[in-house]
Amino acid sequence: xxxxxxxxxxxxxxxxxxxxxxxxxxxxxxxxxxxxxxxxxxxxxxxxxxxxxxxxxxxxxxxxxxxxxxxxxxxxxxxxxxxxxxxxxxxxxxxxxxxxxxxxxxxxxxxxxxxxxxxxxxxxxxxxxxxxxxxxxxxxxxxxxxxxxxxxxxxxxxxxxxxxxxxxxxxxxxxxxxxxxxxxxxxxxxxxxxxxxxxxxxxxxxxxxxxxxxxxxxxxxxxxxxxxxxxxxxxxxxxxxxxxxxxxxxxxxxxxxxxxxxxxxxxxxxxxxxxxxxxxxxxxxxxxxxxxxxxxxxxxxxxxxxxxxxxxxxxxxxxxxxxxxxxxxxxx
Amino acid sequence: xxxxxxxxxxxxxxxxxxxxxxxxxxxxxxxxxxxxxxxxxxxxxxxxxxxxxxxxxxxxxxxxxxxxxxxxxxxxxxxxxxxxxxxxxxxxxxxxxxxxxxxxxxxxxxxxxxxxxxxxxxxxxxxxxxxxxxxxxxxxxxxxxxxxxxxxxxxxxxxxxxxxxxxxxxxxxxxxxxxxxxxxxxxxxxxxxxxxxxxxxxxxxxxxxxxxxxxxxxxxxxxxxxxxxxxxxxxxxxxxxxxxxxxxxxxxxxxxxxxxxxxxxxxxxxxxxxxxxxxxxxxxxxxxxxxxxxxxxxxxxxxxxxxxxxxxxxxxxxxxxxxxxxxxxxxx
Numbered sequence: 001x002x003x004x005x006x007x008x009x010x011x012x013x014x015x016x017x018x019x020x021x022x023x024x025x026x027x028x029x030x031x032x033x034x035x036x037x038x039x040x041x042x043x044x045x046x047x048x049x050x051x052x053x054x055x056x057x058x059x060x061x062x063x064x065x066x067x068x069x070x071x072x073x074x075x076x077x078x079x080x081x082x083x084x085x086x087x088x089x090x091x092x093x094x095x096x097x098x099x100x101x102x103x104x105x106x107x108x109x110x111x112x113x114x115x116x117x118x119x120x121x122x123x124x125x126x127x128x129x130x131x132x133x134x135x136x137x138x139x140x141x142x143x144x145x146x147x148x149x150x151x152x153x154x155x156x157x158x159x160x161x162x163x164x165x166x167x168x169x170x171x172x173x174x175x176x177x178x179x180x181x182x183x184x185x186x187x188x189x190x191x192x193x194x195x196x197x198x199x200x201x202x203x204x205x206x207x208x209x210x211x212x213x214x215x216x217x218x219x220x221x222x223x224x225x226x227x228x229x230x231x232x233x234x235x236x237x238x239x240x241x242x243x244x245x246x247x248x249x250x251x252x253x254x255x256x257x258x259x260x261x262x263x264x265x266x267x268x269x270x271x272x273x274x275x276x277x278x279x280x281x282x283x284x285x286x287x288x289x290x291x292x293x294x295x296x297x298x299x300x301x302x303x304x305x306x307x308x309x310x311x312x313x314x315x316x317x318x319x320x321x322x323x324x325x326x327x328x329x330x331x332x
Numbered sequence: 333x334x335x336x337x338x339x340x341x342x343x344x345x346x347x348x349x350x351x352x353x354x355x356x357x358x359x360x361x362x363x364x365x366x367x368x369x370x371x372x373x374x375x376x377x378x379x380x381x382x383x384x385x386x387x388x389x390x391x392x393x394x395x396x397x398x399x400x401x402x403x404x405x406x407x408x409x410x411x412x413x414x415x416x417x418x419x420x421x422x423x424x425x426x427x428x429x430x431x432x433x434x435x436x437x438x439x440x441x442x443x444x445x446x447x448x449x450x451x452x453x454x455x456x457x458x459x460x461x462x463x464x465x466x467x468x469x470x471x472x473x474x475x476x477x478x479x480x481x482x483x484x485x486x487x488x489x490x491x492x493x494x495x496x497x498x499x500x501x502x503x504x505x506x507x508x509x510x511x512x513x514x515x516x517x518x519x520x521x522x523x524x525x526x527x528x529x530x531x532x533x534x535x536x537x538x539x540x541x542x543x544x545x546x547x548x549x550x551x552x553x554x555x556x557x558x559x560x561x562x563x564x565x566x567x568x569x570x571x572x573x574x575x576x577x578x579x580x581x582x583x584x585x586x587x588x589x590x591x592x593x594x595x596x597x598x599x600x601x602x603x604x605x606x607x608x609x610x611x612x613x614x615x616x617x618x619x620x621x622x623x624x625x626x627x628x629x630x631x632x633x634x635x636x637x638x639x640x641x642x643x644x645x646x647x648x649x650x651x652x653x654x655x656x657x658x659x660x661x662x663x664x
Contacts, residue, residue, distance in 0.1 A: 029361075050611050110608070272648065276442070279382050279644040281611045312611035316604065320652035 008247055009154035011200030014161035014193060017060070020067040021162060024094065025059050028052050030170045030306070035277045040293050042300040045178070046274075047167055050282045050312025054114065057163055057190055057310050058087035058150075064159030065148045066091040074098065077145035079125075079132035081238060082111030083311050084150035089120035100145055102135040108238060110315045129242070151187030152245025161193025167306050168202055176304050178205050183308040184288040185209035185218045185259060186240035188248025190310065195255025208299075209252065209259040210292035212236075212267060217243045219259040222252065236322065237267055239285030239311060260299070262291035268322055270294055274309070275319075283314040284322065340579055341486035343532035346493035346525060349392070352399040353494060356426065357391050360384050362502045362638070367609045372625050374632040377510070378606075379499055382614045382644030386446065389495055389522055389642050390419035390482075396491030397480045398423040406430065409477035411457075411464035413570060414443030415643050416482035421452035432477055434467040440570060442647045461574070483519030484577025493525025499638050500534055510537050511635040516620040516642055517541035517550045517591060518572035520580025526640075527587025540631075541584065541591040542624035544568075544599060549575045551591040554584065568654060569599055571617030571643060592631070594623035600654055602626055606641070607651075615646040616654065 028048040036044050049057035062084065066076070075098040078088050085101035092099035099120040103112060104127045115122055125135035139145055149156065164181065171178050181198060185191040191209045198205050211218050212235035217228045227249045233241035244252070252259075262270075270290035274282050289307035293300045360380040368376050381389035394416065398408070407430040410420050417433035424431035431452040435444060436459045447454055457467035471477055481488065496513065503510050513530060517523040523541045530537050543550050544567035549560045559581045565573035576584070584591075594602075602622035606614050621639035625632045 055611065275613050275648060279387065279613045281607050281613045316607060316655055317652050320649050323648055 007154075008250055009157045009192075009196060011196045013154060013158035014165065014197045014200075017064040017155075017158040018162045018165050021060055021063040021159060024063045025053050026051065027166055030167070030174070031278060031280070033277050036273060036290070039273070040297060040300060041302065042293055043304045044293065045171070045304070045306045046278065046280075047163060047306055047308045048280065049163060050280060050286055050309050054083065054086045054090045055311055055313045056083035056087065057160055057308070058083040059090060060162050061153075061156035061159030061189055061193075062087035062091040062148065063094070064162070065153065065155040066095045066097070068155045069146060073146045075100070075143060075145040076148050077136060077139045077143070078102070078148050078150060079136045080150050081107045081241070082114075083239060083313060085120070086111060086114035086118065086313070088148055089115050089118035092120065093118050100139050100143065102132050102139065104132065108313070108315045110313050114313060149245075151189035151242070152247050153189075154247060156189045157192045157196070157247060157251065159193070160190040161197040163190070163308065164194040164197035165201070168197075171306065177202060178306045179303040180206045180208055180300060181306045181308070182208040182210055182289050182292055184237070184240055184285055184310055185211045185244070185252070186215070186285070187242040188218065188244040188252055190308065191256060192248045192251035194308075195252055199255040206257045207255060208292065209256055210288045211240055211259060211261055212288065213261040213263055215241050216261045218252070219261050221249055222256070222259050235267070236264060237285040237288055239283065240288065260292050260296050262288055262295050266291035266295040271322060280309065281312050282309045283311050286310045286312065339486075340582055341489045341524075341528060343528045345486060345490035346497065346529045346532075349396040349487075349490040350494045350497050353392055353395040353491060356395045357385050358383065359498055362499070362506070363610060363612070365609050368605060368622070371605070372629060372632060373634065374625055375636045376622075376625065377503070377636070377638045378610065378612075379495060379638055379640045380612065381495060382612060382618055382641050386415065386418045386422045387643055387645045388415035388419065389492055389640070390415040391422060392494050393485075393488035393491030393521055393525075394419035394423040394480065395426070396494070397485065397487040398427045398429070400487045401478060405478045407432070407475060407477040408480050409468060409471045409475070410434070410480050410482060411468045412482050413439045413573070414446075415571060415645060417452070418443060418446035418450065418645070420480055421447050421450035424452065425450050432471050432475065434464055434471065436464065440645070440647045442645050446645060481577075483521035483574070484579050485521075486579060488521045489524045489528070489579060489583065491525070492522040493529040495522070495640065496526040496529035497533070500529075503638065508636050509534060510638045512538045512540055512632060513638045513640070514540040514542055514621050514624050515640040516569070516572055516617055517543045517576070517584070518547070518617070519574040520550065520576040520584055522640065522642065523588060524580045524583035527584055531587045538589045539587060540624065541588055542620045543572055543591060543593055544620065545593040545595055547573050548593045550584070551593050553581055554588070554591050567599070568596060569617040569620055571615065572620065592624050592628050594620055594627050598623035598627040603654060612641065613644050614641045615643050618642045618644065
């Protein structure tokens with residue numbers, strides 16, 4: 001466990017985050033599918049964070065951050081392509097604070113609508129990280145908002161890690177310990193948090209990150225040992241286009257066994273399987289966990305696997321487009 | 333409770349059906365949505381039969397029927413536009429029997445694929461009830477199959493009614509009794525079964541049927557007091573295009589308070605709300621329960637309502653088409 005660097009979150013902070021957000025977030029179910037077990041040869045348990053408040057695990061980190069704000073904070077702000085923005089807007093309502101979210105104009109309509117539904121102010125910007133940061137600095141300069149970053153933040157990492165505490169508890173209730181916990185990685189808040197939690201509480205469980213081959217900075221960073229901070233993402237998994245944060249990279253390289261990449265085809269296959277077999281409307285980024293099991297079968301076969309379904313916010317108008325990418329002519 | 337007519341199922345048969353199918357079917361969850369409660373002013377509990385075996389409540393009736401077959405039955409057959417066919421095919425596998433399903437060529441691809449996936453033989457026919465019955469009689473004549481009808485059958489009605497026993501048990505566990513149970517009505521197997529169960533076990537609960545205005549034979553039959561057996565359905569709710577069965581009509585008029593109709597627009601609104609708010613991929617027919625609450629708000633306001641989500645089998649390629657029917661230009 002990384003404790004020697006005071007700038008990084010500790011496993012203990014995950015435990016204390018769980019107390020901070022108790023009662024604020026849902027304990028989401030862990031579901032199974034016999035058909036998907038038969039298909040993959042693994043014993044799969046899906047952690048349903050698409051059923052979390054605001055439809056994504058991001059409610060955990062945002063909820064924790066807003067319990068740990070500096071005194072006298074009146075307003076918070078962030079930049080986000082979607083779920084973190086909605087989560088912060090939601091958490092701000094819970095705490096009675098004003099909130100501004102900087103969003104790229106390319107963000108899914110459903111995610112913009114979610115942010116707006118919590119009454120946050122939306123500031124639109126260009127698609128690059130630089131565009132976002134410039135717009136956010138402007139908000140901070142003009143309004144004095146306290147910034148809650150989407151992933152490179154110890155409060156956020158610790159908050160996201162609470163999902164792993166729940167997973168361990170639920171596995172224990174069902175009488176097993178997981179062999180592998182696999183989660184999508186974009187900025188790395190979730191994966192770092194899970195890594196921290198399991199390093200302390202279930203060190204024998206293997207933590208794997210999964211990312212689109214079209215946004216594989218995490219794998220390249222981890223395998224090469226150099227933190228890569230630029231990439232040109234090309235993936236339908238809109239939540240995973242960001243590069244790893246600095247703290248996230250530092251935690252992940254100590255606590256996560258490996259990062260696997262998945263093709264766009266596997267993501268679409270996984271999405272369709274989740275929609276049709278589990279009837280859960282997850283978003284493309286969430287399907288990356290199952291895509292990893294589909295595309296790296298040998299690593300998962302005969303293992304007790306927990307795959308995190310990270311969120312369920314997407315433009316439904318994209319469903320047919322996404323299925324079209326499979327190229328199957330079967331559907332009417 | 334109707335017990336004077338030996339041709340009709342009794343409440344006791346629902347209780348015994350529950351024993352017949354114990355261990356064979358899932359106890360599906362009862363879920364909530366704060367957003368939908370706020371939107372409707374009701375306290376809504378959704379019974380998730382789209383998470384049932386074969387993705388629909390039909391597994392209950394088929395499972396019960398196959399426990400009550402005449403001795404020496406080697407083969408079963410039915411006609412079905414979808415979920416009953418899949419349910420019978422599935423139950424036949426569980427019992428080691430052969431199964432043939434007569435399906436209209438217009439049945440959704442997903443429903444045909446489901447039947448085929450259980451190894452049943454599919455015989456395609458024209459779209460009318462007469463086409464189906466003619467094709468089914470041919471199968472019976474040629475193969476000596478035992479027919480398990482989709483709804484007008486006391487074993488089926490009793491089996492579908494087991495969902496109401498679970499609902500009552502789950503409500504009790506959560507510390508309340510439902511004021512209203514609302515379920516979609518097509519052939520009436522589910523609604524009659526719920527009516528029977530609640531008449532015996534929760535006579536103060538109001539049972540309401542909900543059907544598309546474009547397939548309103550049940551309302552007209554119930555309100556006019558004459559069983560209507562012909563209609564020209566026009567609705568996206570493909571599971572509800574059939575007319576009420578004879579036994580179903582007889583049971584429903586004694587046990588169900590009223591049938592309400594819903595517009596196609598309300599069905600699409602309800603579908604979109606269920607998909608986006610609960611993240612549950614239900615089929616159009618299932619959304620008719622929530623559509624009733626949306627369109628007949630005054631009947632449900634401030635009530636503890638259980639709405640049955642009947643199934644989750646649909647061609648995903650239709651998602652965008654269905655949303656297009658809302659006429660909203662908001663989606664990308």
